[in-house]
Amino acid sequence: MDLDMAQVRAFVRAAEELHFGRAAGTLGLSQQALSKRIARLESLLGTALFQRGGGAVGLTEAGRRFLGPARQALASAESAIAAAVGPDRPLRLDVWGHLYAPMRTLAHVAEQAGELTPGHGRDLPSVTAALLRGDTDAAFGRVHPPLHAGLTHRLVRLEPVDAVLGADHPLASEPALRPDQLGGSVLWAPGALDRLDFLHRFAHRFGIPTTATTLNLGLAHFLAEVVEDPRRFSLLPADVPLPDVPGLRSVPLVDPTPLYAWSLLWRTGSGHPGLKTLTTAFAAQAGRSRWLEYDPARDWLPEPPGNPTPDKPGRAGPPVTRL
Incomplete structure (x- = not known):
C-alpha cells in the first residue's frame, strides 16, 4: 500500500x-x-x-x-x-504587504542572512497556506492573530506610521497630527478593509467613520489618488521612500504614534539552517537600529490587550518595552 x-x-x-x-x-x-x-x-x-x-x-x-x-x-x-x-538550498522567503515595501527592511540584513530566494505572496492567508504546504520556508510582513497553530512568529521591527495626504487637505500644513484629528477625513485604502487589518483597526480605534477603497496598482498610483481629493488620507510607514507625486504631504502622527509591526513567520519545527541565520541577523539589526522600542504611553499597536507574547507558535503580541 x-x-x-x-x-x-x-x-x-x-x-x-x-x-x-x-x-x-x-x-x-x-x-x-x-x-x-x-x-x-x-x-x-x-x-x-x-x-x-x-x-x-x-x-x-x-x-x-x-x-x-x-x-x-x-x-x-x-x-x-x-x-x-542538501543543506545548501537557499531559504525561500515570501513577502507580503507590498505597498508598504517590506523589502526595505530585508535589505538591512540581506548580506548577513545567507542565501535567500525571495518570493511574493498576495497576502497573509495566501502566504500562510504556502508555508503550511511547504512551498516556502519563511515569510515576512505584518502578522495578526489568529494564526494557525502550526506556525511560529517572531516580531522583527516596529515602524512609526505617518499620515499621507494632499497639499489641499485642511490639515496638510500641520507639523504633526494626532490620529483622532483625522476623524473628519476619508481613509483611502488599497483594497477591502477586511483584508487590511492594520487600516481596519486604525479606523475603529481612532473614530474614522468614512473609508473608501481602490485597486492596488502600485504606490505612485495609490498616492496620486490620495492627492486627487482634499478629504482623503492614508497611512504609510515613515521609512517608505515616497514617489514624486505633486502635492503629496507626509505628516508624522503623535499622541499616540501608530506602529506597524513587521514579523518573520515560519512553519513550526522547520529545520532549514537559514532560518537561524536570518533570525540572528534580524535580532542584531533590531538592536543596532532600535527597531523594537515600544512605549505604551506614547505608541499604539493594533493588537488587542492580553494578546500572547511573540516567538511562540501562533502568537503575535506586543514586544517588551525597551527605552
Missing part, C-alpha cells in the same frame, strides 16, 4: 481544523478538492477517518489512531526531501 503524501497532508490538516473549508483554505485548495483527497485516502485504507453529519466533522477511532503516524510520515517526507536537496 503506497500512501499519497498530498492525501495524507489533506487528512492531517482537516483533522487539525475539524472543518473541511478552513483546512482547504490553509492548503490553497477548494473544499471539493480536499474532500476528494480524503475520500481517496479512506478508500485506500478501507476505513472511514472522519465522522460527517449535521454540519460537524469529527475523527473516527481509526482517524485518531492514524493522525499521529500521519504527522510523522509528513515530517519524514520533508526530511527526505531536505536530505536529497
